[in-house]
Amino acid sequence: MTPTAPIAQKPRTDVNPVRIYTLRIDGRDVSGREDETILTVARQNGIFIPTLCHLDGLAERGACRLCIVEIQGSPKLFAACVTLVKQDMDVITDSARIRDYRRKILELIFSERNHVCAVCVVNGNCELQDLAVKLGMTHVRYDYLNPPQSVDASHPRFSLDHNRCVLCLRCIRVCKDIEGASTWDISGRGIHARIISDLNQPWGESETCTGCGKCVQVCPTGALSEKGKSVAEMTKRPQFLPYLQMMRKEAEI
Amino acid sequence: MSPPTTKTRIATIWLDGCSGCHMSLLDIDARLAAVAGSIDLVFSPLVDTRTYPQNVDVCFIEGAASSGEDVEKLHLIRRNTRQVVAFGDCAVTGNVPGMRNRFALREVLTRSYLENATHQPRIPDRDIPHLFERVRPVHAFIDVEMFLPGCPPAADAIFEVLSALLEGRPPDLAGRARFG
Amino acid sequence: MTLTIENLQEIAKTETDAVESYRYRINVCMAAGCLSCRSDVVKASLEEEIRRQGKEKACLVRGVGCLGLCAVGPLIDISPLNVTYQAVQPSDAPEIIGSLTGAPVSRLLLPADQPFFSRQKKIVLENCGIIEPERIESYIAAGGYEALYQALRQMSPRQVIDEVTASGLRGRGGAGFPTGLKWTTVYKARQAVKYVVCNADEGDPGAFMDRSVLESDPHRVIEGMAIAGYAVGASRGYIYVRAEYPLAVERLRRAIKQAKRLGVLGENIFNTPFAFDIQLRLGAGAFVCGEETALIASIEGRLGRPRPRPPFPAEFGLWGCPTLINNVETLANIAPIVRRGGGWFAGIGTEKSKGTKVFALAGKINNTGLIEVPMGTTLREIVFDIGGGIPAGRRFKAVQTGGPSGGCVPEQFLDMPVDYDSLREVGAIMGSGGMIVMDDGACMVDVAKFFMEFCMSESCGKCAPCRVGTTQLFGILERITAGDGSIEDIDTLKELCDLVGATSLCGLGQTAPNPVKSTLRYFENEYTAHVRRHHCEAGVCAMGKAREATT
Ligand SMILES: Cc1cc2nc3c(=O)[nH]c(=O)nc-3n(C[C@H](O)[C@H](O)[C@H](O)COP(=O)(O)O)c2cc1C
Ligand code: SF4
Ligand code: SF4
Ligand code: SF4
Ligand code: SF4
Ligand code: SF4
Ligand code: FES
Ligand code: FES
Numbered sequence: 001m002t003p004t005a006p007i008a009q010k011p012r013t014d015v016n017p018v019r020i021y022t023l024r025i026d027g028r029d030v031s032g033r034e035d036e037t038i039l040t041v042a043r044q045n046g047i048f049i050p051t052l053c054h055l056d057g058l059a060e061r062g063a064c065r066l067c068i069v070e071i072q073g074s075p076k077l078f079a080a081c082v083t084l085v086k087q088d089m090d091v092i093t094d095s096a097r098i099r100d101y102r103r104k105i106l107e108l109i110f111s112e113r114n115h116v117c118a119v120c121v122v123n124g125n126c127e128l129q130d131l132a133v134k135l136g137m138t139h140v141r142y143d144y145l146n147p148p149q150s151v152d153a154s155h156p157r158f159s160l161d162h163n164r165c166v167l168c169l170r171c172i173r174v175c176k177d178i179e180g181a182s183t184w185d186i187s188g189r190g191i192h193a194r195i196i197s198d199l200n201q202p203w204g205e206s207e208t209c210t211g212c213g214k215c216v217q218v219c220p221t222g223a224l225s226e227k228g229k230s231v232a233e234m235t236k237r238p239q240f241l242p243y244l245q246m247m248r249k250e251a252e253i
Numbered sequence: 254m255s256p257p258t259t260k261t262r263i264a265t266i267w268l269d270g271c272s273g274c275h276m277s278l279l280d281i282d283a284r285l286a287a288v289a290g291s292i293d294l295v296f297s298p299l300v301d302t303r304t305y306p307q308n309v310d311v312c313f314i315e316g317a318a319s320s321g322e323d324v325e326k327l328h329l330i331r332r333n334t335r336q337v338v339a340f341g342d343c344a345v346t347g348n349v350p351g352m353r354n355r356f357a358l359r360e361v362l363t364r365s366y367l368e369n370a371t372h373q374p375r376i377p378d379r380d381i382p383h384l385f386e387r388v389r390p391v392h393a394f395i396d397v398e399m400f401l402p403g404c405p406p407a408a409d410a411i412f413e414v415l416s417a418l419l420e421g422r423p424p425d426l427a428g429r430a431r432f433g
Numbered sequence: 434m435t436l437t438i439e440n441l442q443e444i445a446k447t448e449t450d451a452v453e454s455y456r457y458r459i460n461v462c463m464a465a466g467c468l469s470c471r472s473d474v475v476k477a478s479l480e481e482e483i484r485r486q487g488k489e490k491a492c493l494v495r496g497v498g499c500l501g502l503c504a505v506g507p508l509i510d511i512s513p514l515n516v517t518y519q520a521v522q523p524s525d526a527p528e529i530i531g532s533l534t535g536a537p538v539s540r541l542l543l544p545a546d547q548p549f550f551s552r553q554k555k556i557v558l559e560n561c562g563i564i565e566p567e568r569i570e571s572y573i574a575a576g577g578y579e580a581l582y583q584a585l586r587q588m589s590p591r592q593v594i595d596e597v598t599a600s601g602l603r604g605r606g607g608a609g610f611p612t613g614l615k616w617t618t619v620y621k622a623r624q625a626v627k628y629v630v631c632n633a634d635e636g637d638p639g640a641f642m643d644r645s646v647l648e649s650d651p652h653r654v655i656e657g658m659a660i661a662g663y664a665v666g667a668s669r670g671y672i673y674v675r676a677e678y679p680l681a682v683e684r685l686r687r688a689i690k691q692a693k694r695l696g697v698l699g700e701n702i703f704n705t706p707f708a709f710d711i712q713l714r715l716g717a718g719a720f721v722c723g724e725e726t727a728l729i730a731s732i733e734g735r736l737g738r739p740r741p742r743p744p745f746p747a748e749f750g751l752w753g754c755p756t757l758i759n760n761v762e763t764l765a766n767i768a769p770i771v772r773r774g775g776g777w778f779a780g781i782g783t784e785k786s787k788g789t790k791v792f793a794l795a796g797k798i799n800n801t802g803l804i805e806v807p808m809g810t811t812l813r814e815i816v817f818d819i820g821g822g823i824p825a826g827r828r829f830k831a832v833q834t835g836g837p838s839g840g841c842v843p844e845q846f847l848d849m850p851v852d853y854d855s856l857r858e859v860g861a862i863m864g865s866g867g868m869i870v871m872d873d874g875a876c877m878v879d880v881a882k883f884f885m886e887f888c889m890s891e892s893c894g895k896c897a898p899c900r901v902g903t904t905q906l907f908g909i910l911e912r913i914t915a916g917d918g919s920i921e922d923i924d925t926l927k928e929l930c931d932l933v934g935a936t937s938l939c940g941l942g943q944t945a946p947n948p949v950k951s952t953l954r955y956f957e958n959e960y961t962a963h964v965r966r967h968h969c970e971a972g973v974c975a976m977g978k979a980r981e982a983t984t
Binding site: 003061062063064065066068079082083101105109110111112141142143145166167187188189190191192193250 | 448691718736740743889890891893894895896897898899901902903904905907925928929935936937938974
């Protein structure tokens with residue numbers, strides 16, 4: 001599969017002059033290029049929108065739904081990471097309704113697998129944990145599903161703990177689009193969806209994995225980690241991504 | 254019987270926890286002394302009262318609910334307490350005791366009392382509380398007024414909750430409390 | 434070879450003459466419902482009997498598509514006698530053939546004044562049960578491919594679209610989006626390569642409208658697609674059909690081959706520069722692959738998971754090209770609209786819902802089967818007149834429309850005219866046309882649980898609210914039906930319904946809460962009885978003893 005199918009039809013900027021739109025985000029007048037998303041423009045203007053599946057430098061998926069925003073005049077909600085800006089758009093990123101929904105979505109994510117921060121390798125360096133703090137989610141009111149999930153420690157340098165996976169699929173995207181190895185994929189549907197390497201073989205037996213570690217660095221949680229790290233010792237360094245992208249773009253020109 | 258008092262009546266209790274949260278409570282040390290004058294610790298593993306008193310203002314509950322006995326205690330607390338604080342990750346999420354939820358209770362007991370036993374392997378069945386199949390957080394059984402995550406919660410956060418309770422304002426936990 | 438209108442007319446005449454040269458024409462239903470009661474054997478024994486009685490010159494036996502009243506199949510229909518026999522067995526053949534000249538076999542006779550037949554109005558199904566789906570000549574004899582000729586030779590693409598717009602036709606795949614508007618968007622797209630896709634994934638449990646059309650009249654869909662291709666400027670089409678419909682697949686394959694051989698598909702159709710080709714793509718039966726963006730991904734060979742819209746397929750579809758996606762029934766309406774004009778179509782139905790709608794009647798109803806009625810027909814007419822009411826003397830309770838994305842319509846709305854807007858108003862949707870009738874033996878909490886289980890297992894798992902939310906919702910419903918629910922559970926149900934509906938990525942998640950919402954809206958008392966009194970009025974839910982934790 002290609003989880004990275006083109007999401008938004010971005011006008012080709014090399015043949016078309018780029019249009020600049022003016023719009024409002026949270027009552028502020030801002031401007032953005034026609035091929036930029038609400039998320040990009042909001043961040044340029046220092047407006048915080050929580051994200052989980054989005055990562056600078058990776059193709060968008062619009063799947064975690066934490067970045068939902070309201071657009072005046074529409075009853076629907078829009079994922080800021082995949083919605084392109086439009087002229088005169090009036091975006092609200094932070095209403096009581098949205099805050100409430102975001103908190104509940106986060107509760108659902110926490111309820112899905114087995115998150116025990118106290119014994120987790122990324123305790124203290126985890127995007128999911130940070131989101132709980134940022135969104136003021138102090139507890140989960142839904143039933144914990146406590147699914148039996150496994151750990152794949154077959155790789156010599158890394159390990160995969162399905163208990164901590166939030167199915168953001170950053171690993172799939174970075175491995176396919178940046179590393180070009182396409183080791184990761186997804187199997188199963190709905191609540192049974194899970195990450196697999198190659199054809200559902202142990203990661204250590206993967207013939208495609210180059211061992212580059214990119215997936216480990218972009219994984220927002222403790223699902224992918226370096227071996228030999230004990231509780232709270234693992235920190236992630238996804239900063240290589242925007243840098244790589246920039247260098248590649250320059251190489252193209 | 255203690256004389257009538259205007260001090261805030263505080264209780265603390267352990268359910269299925271490791272006592273680490275209570276240790277963190279004691280970590281407030283110096284600052285604890287400062288508020289000591291305005292609180293009355295009416296029930297706690299740290300004092301030797303046996304029965305849970307009536308008219309408690311605040312109860313800090315450490316630990317998850319894992320057995321019928323835990324739930325009985327929770328209901329008793331709820332009946333006699335104005336504000337319940339889920340104190341620490343075990344109380345808030347199930348945390349470490351909840352790690353057994355992925356397995357069947359039977360498997361867990363077999364592993365700990367039979368396979369790993371060095372002396373007289375036997376699964377205890379008498380005089381112990383009835384263990385639930387699933388460990389659950391405190392709010393799965395009773396209403397909780399305040400959640401104080403952390404394993405254990407930072408002393409700073411505990412102190413903020415305590416002062417807020419004493420001052421009758423909502424606590425400001427931003428940046429002070431997180432899971433883990 | 435390029436086909437001319439004269440060729441077409443000649444084929445039609447030859448076919449009609451050939452059929453009418455027989456004194457008696459016996460039509461045996463060979464659609465899936467009747468085939469499953471061995472109508473193929475019935476057909477064979479009828480042919481055999483005709484040979485035995487030496488009546489080959491006078492009797493023609495034809496395998497036709499669904500006659501509609503599938504519940505009492507196998508059905509056969511004899512013209513010009515105008516008799517219909519039900520539940521025909523192979524052993525009935527001698528009697529049937531023997532009685533052709535005398536009185537009909539009364540014990541098999543389907544009463545002639547059946548409101549089931551007389552109350553219907555057929556456009557989409559006009560050929561079903563009348564023509565032979567496996568022979569293009571039979572379709573042509575019924576006026577088939579004339580509309581394509583008319584469109585290609587006498588109308589500009591713009592004019593075709595104008596007719597479709599004027600007809601007021603709305604998409605029959607579920608959402609009811611105006612078809613003319615969709616066509617216009619694709620027409621206006623400036624890219625050179627465009628596609629037409631026919632959505633034949635039909636995944637709603639209990640729905641079999643599209644299946645019947647494909648099995649009984651496949652050429653109608655092909656003609657509709659070709660006209661659509663001409664109108665929007667596409668020269669390639671795909672039919673995405675589920676592999677669970679082997680008969681439909683086989684008949685489509687055959688139909689496409691016939692159409693190509695005759696030249697109604699291929700290059701220079703009817704001597705015009707227009708070329709159109711159709712390929713089949715088989716789906717593996719995932720409900721979510723009926724969602725248009727997932728369907729596109731599946732055709733492209735990728736995992737069938739939806740993506741956020743916009744951009745809509747009309748701008749950015751198959752392989753990034755503008756793509757027109759329409760449902761089978763939508764496309765089946767196109768040829769008649771072109772032939773008779775948009776105004777004619779707009780004269781049928783209600784103000785905002787034009788034409789007819791095919792419904793699949795299922796559940797606790799006497800005449801399970803396929804019907805087609807004008808939009809605006811009341812539920813009462815559908816359920817009691819056409820459907821023959823509720824069996825076993827039980828009471829009507831509700832009807833579920835729109836399957837797992839829809840809602841239930843209770844008794845007080847029986848006199849409501851059925852169209853897109855009225856159904857939406859009462860919390861249901863038209864959906865694709867499945868109608869599941871429930872009697873007083875149905876527990877509405879159990880019904881909600883059934884549909885939630887369906888959505889949970891069909892959720893693709895891409896977005897968090899649907900993936901986890903449907904699982905949580907199902908868990909709560911399961912608890913309530915087991916007698917372990919609490920009053921707070923009902924609040925959590927409402928809360929999650931709102932959340933999942935508002936924040937999910939695609940239509941599946943956005944509509945998954947509908948059955949729970951609508952049963953809560955009309956039957957909340959049943960939920961409360963389950964949690965407060967551990968009582969299931971209908972006696973469906975086996976109330977287990979309360980959970981360990983609450984003791
Ligand atoms: C989960 C889901 C399943 C769907 N299944 C079908 C289907 O089986 N058949 C269909 O025609 N449309 C289905 N649709 C609707 C399609 O996405 C699309 O709207 C439709 O095919 C457009 O055709 P129309 O305009 O002719 O209705 C489904 C939508 C969703 C969200
Ligand atoms: S992945 Fe993050 S949220 Fe999950 S247990 Fe580890 S630290 Fe906690
Ligand atoms: S280490 Fe590199 S190659 Fe291996 S799975 Fe991760 S991203 Fe792919
Ligand atoms: S392993 Fe990590 S990066 Fe991959 S889907 Fe799970 S949480 Fe996301
Ligand atoms: S939260 Fe942590 S410190 Fe507190 S009782 Fe549980 S395990 Fe011990
Ligand atoms: S709503 Fe459900 S089916 Fe649709 S993308 Fe999300 S998980 Fe998949
Ligand atoms: S960050 Fe936008 S949906 Fe995940
Ligand atoms: S299948 Fe024979 S009547 Fe419908």
